[in-house]
Amino acid sequence: MSFFQFKKHRRNFLKFLGIFLFFPSKAFPKFNTKLINKRIVKKNKFTWFLDFNDK
Amino acid sequence: MIFNEIKKEYLNLDSPVLIVGSGPAGISAALDLEKKNISSIIVEAGSEFYDEKSQSQYEGQIIGDKLESLSQSRLRQLGGTSGIWGGWCRPFESYDFEKWLIKKKDIDPFLEEACSILEIQNNFRTSSLSQDVNQIEYQYSNIQFGSHYKEHLNKSDKIKIFLNSQLTYFESVNGNITNAVVNNNDKSIKVKSNHFILAAGGIENSRILLWSRIKNKRLLDKELPIGKMWMHHPFIYGGKGIVYKTKLNKRFSKKFLDYEGPVHFTPSENFLSQNNLLSCSMHIIPNEDKKLKNAKQIIREIACFAPKLGNKLRMFLEKKQLYCGNIKMHLEENYESNNYISLDIKKDLSGVPLPRLNYLQSKSTIKSCKKALMSFANFCVEENIGRIALSDDIVNENKIQNIAGGGYHHSGGTIMGVNKNNSVVDRNLKVHNTNNLYVLGSSTFTSIGYVNPTLSIIQFSLKLSKHIKEKLA
Numbered sequence: 001m002s003f004f005q006f007k008k009h010r011r012n013f014l015k016f017l018g019i020f021l022f023f024p025s026k027a028f029p030k031f032n033t034k035l036i037n038k039r040i041v042k043k044n045k046f047t048w049f050l051d052f053n054d055k
Numbered sequence: 056m057i058f059n060e061i062k063k064e065y066l067n068l069d070s071p072v073l074i075v076g077s078g079p080a081g082i083s084a085a086l087d088l089e090k091k092n093i094s095s096i097i098v099e100a101g102s103e104f105y106d107e108k109s110q111s112q113y114e115g116q117i118i119g120d121k122l123e124s125l126s127q128s129r130l131r132q133l134g135g136t137s138g139i140w141g142g143w144c145r146p147f148e149s150y151d152f153e154k155w156l157i158k159k160k161d162i163d164p165f166l167e168e169a170c171s172i173l174e175i176q177n178n179f180r181t182s183s184l185s186q187d188v189n190q191i192e193y194q195y196s197n198i199q200f201g202s203h204y205k206e207h208l209n210k211s212d213k214i215k216i217f218l219n220s221q222l223t224y225f226e227s228v229n230g231n232i233t234n235a236v237v238n239n240n241d242k243s244i245k246v247k248s249n250h251f252i253l254a255a256g257g258i259e260n261s262r263i264l265l266w267s268r269i270k271n272k273r274l275l276d277k278e279l280p281i282g283k284m285w286m287h288h289p290f291i292y293g294g295k296g297i298v299y300k301t302k303l304n305k306r307f308s309k310k311f312l313d314y315e316g317p318v319h320f321t322p323s324e325n326f327l328s329q330n331n332l333l334s335c336s337m338h339i340i341p342n343e344d345k346k347l348k349n350a351k352q353i354i355r356e357i358a359c360f361a362p363k364l365g366n367k368l369r370m371f372l373e374k375k376q377l378y379c380g381n382i383k384m385h386l387e388e389n390y391e392s393n394n395y396i397s398l399d400i401k402k403d404l405s406g407v408p409l410p411r412l413n414y415l416q417s418k419s420t421i422k423s424c425k426k427a428l429m430s431f432a433n434f435c436v437e438e439n440i441g442r443i444a445l446s447d448d449i450v451n452e453n454k455i456q457n458i459a460g461g462g463y464h465h466s467g468g469t470i471m472g473v474n475k476n477n478s479v480v481d482r483n484l485k486v487h488n489t490n491n492l493y494v495l496g497s498s499t500f501t502s503i504g505y506v507n508p509t510l511s512i513i514q515f516s517l518k519l520s521k522h523i524k525e526k527l528a
Contacts, residue, residue: 038436041360046294046444049432054361054442 057133057209057216059102061239065215066246070094071527073235073248075222075263076255078135080495082200082208083172083513084252087520089213093527096246097214098237100221100255101131103201105138112221112403115258115410119393120454122287122414128463129256133218134201136256137509141461142196144170144510145179150324151334151504156471156482165517169510173198182310187326188434191319191336192312196509220244221405224267225251227274231490238405250523254495254516257465261285261396261498262410264469264479264486269398276488278475282396282468286388287414288503290462291455293384293428295353297368298339298441301376306438317341318378321505322427332423333387336505337431339378347372350379357442364442382428382443383459385505388420390467416454425449464508466497483522484515493519 039050058065072088074081077099085095101109109132115125122128130136146166149159170177175194182190208214219239226234226245234245253260261282268275275281298318303311317340327334341350350372358365371377388394393415398408425445432443448455472478475487480499486492495516497508 038433043356043360045447046356047447047450048357048360048442048444049429049436050361050364050442051436051439054364 056211056214057103057205057218059218061098061217061220061237061244061246062215063244066096066244070096070215071249072096072252072523073098073246073250074252074254075235076100076135076253076259076496077133077201077216078254078256078496079137079200079509080254080512080516081252082134082204083169083516084254084495084520085214086172086204086207087168087517088523089211091520091524092213093520093524094213095215096248097216098220098222098235098246099133099216099218101133102218103133103205105130105132109219112405114403115412116399116401117412117414119414120416121456121458122412123458123463125258125410125412128465129258132201133205133216134199134203136463137198137200138202140199140509141507142198143507144173144175144194144196145191145506146514147504147506147511148324148334150327151502151506153502155501156473156478162511162514162518165514166510168517169513170194172513173510180312182307182312183323184307184310184320185323185434185438187323187430189321189323190310190312191321192314193317193319193507195316221407222253222255222263223405223407224263224270225274225492226271227489230274230488232274232492250491250493250526252493252495252519256496257468257498258396258410258412260494260496261468262398262407264494265396265398266407274489275486276475279479279487280470280477281479283392284390284467284470285394285396285412285414285465286390286467286500286503287394288388288462288464288466288508289386289416289420289455290459290464291384291386291424292381292446292457292459293337293424293449294382294432294443294445295380296339296382296432296435296441296443297353297357298378298435299371299376300378301371302440306440320431322430326427326430330426332426333389333420334505335384335386335424335427337428338383338385339380340383341378341380347379349381350377353379378441381459384424384428385462385507386420386424387502387504388417389502390470391415391417394467396468418452421449421452421455425452462507464497464503466500466503466508469494469498470501471499472501484519493523495519
């Protein structure tokens, strides 16, 4: 591997790591919608199914 | 012609068909026989209008889980329970016929005619929104059979209706029904005919056959499971929520069925079979209360834990771009050995024992309801088309206490099947081992599915009238 190739791979890896750490939903978009974005709220004898971004 | 009592002079005329009950099943059969130039007599236990004394004859005992009172969940008058029905119509799905002796294609030819009797369009679209969720379309009928068809029935030469005439039991010779014994103004009158159609309702059909078997031991086999395999069709509040109309439109464009009125969803056939579930339907009625008190309350509640979303929803509600309200559900029930109709010691004024209904809610129904509603709630979040809440009773799989008003669909008790060990009627609705006794109505249903049954009941009435015409030819 040449020096330039190594630099390119390192850049891509760091880019992915940054996205994964700060925006996990964007790193694994398909995985995310099913598992990360759910928020369950219990109130007045009802269980609400909400999105994680419902603020 | 409609009479308030039995006119003996008309009994001697040739009417080859006697129909018991003037509800949607009985009147539809009579109207179709009239078209085929066949005369019929209808005996109706109630009078033309609601009468408290007559209605009280519909009392009965319920043993087990909570259920609507038997005198309040049906109507004893001309037109039967159609006098108080909601009018929701949709035919059975093909997968509802899995346990049946017949298939959907056997009653499909009668759908167009059944729709014209109910004065609705034959348009029942299904749209697949995802692998698991379908949107479905209902038609809503305003027809109350008593008032709507009264004028026609009064002028008809082929149909004679005797009101205040309660069938008590049948008499027979060698499996051939010869007479229906009818109580009219405290007099017992024998009415002769060639073919007898019992269309008295989901409880009465079983009650009359059980009493006929006691009065005449040779008429009906001991083995016939009369009153057994009874099913309820719970209509419940499963939860509440909001669905964005505009987002549904945007996300699914042509797939979304956009029309005025309630929005209906159901789990797909694929989802039901993969998870081995019973079917159900989910309904959100947007303008259930005109001041939108309930909708506002729901949005206020959301605003407590998601204020920004709450504000956004308020704007959507003002622009009428939101389906918001309680989620009402129709649930399919399997027949279980605990659920059956028997006769009580108490008798009504005609001397017929009152019904005793043994009923326990099925656990598989509640489990299916929970899974379907959770899948719908997840679907709404994933596609960002709404937010749904499940009631704690459903989440915890408790017995359902929160019953929505209406939707009293009694079925089973005289179900259709191959032989007398597992059913009461055959594929032509004829009682096993009799030659001329038929049963009409939801009591013959082998499964109830999620749909309201009246449209299908009428399809079966038309099928039976065709069969009788062929027999008489």
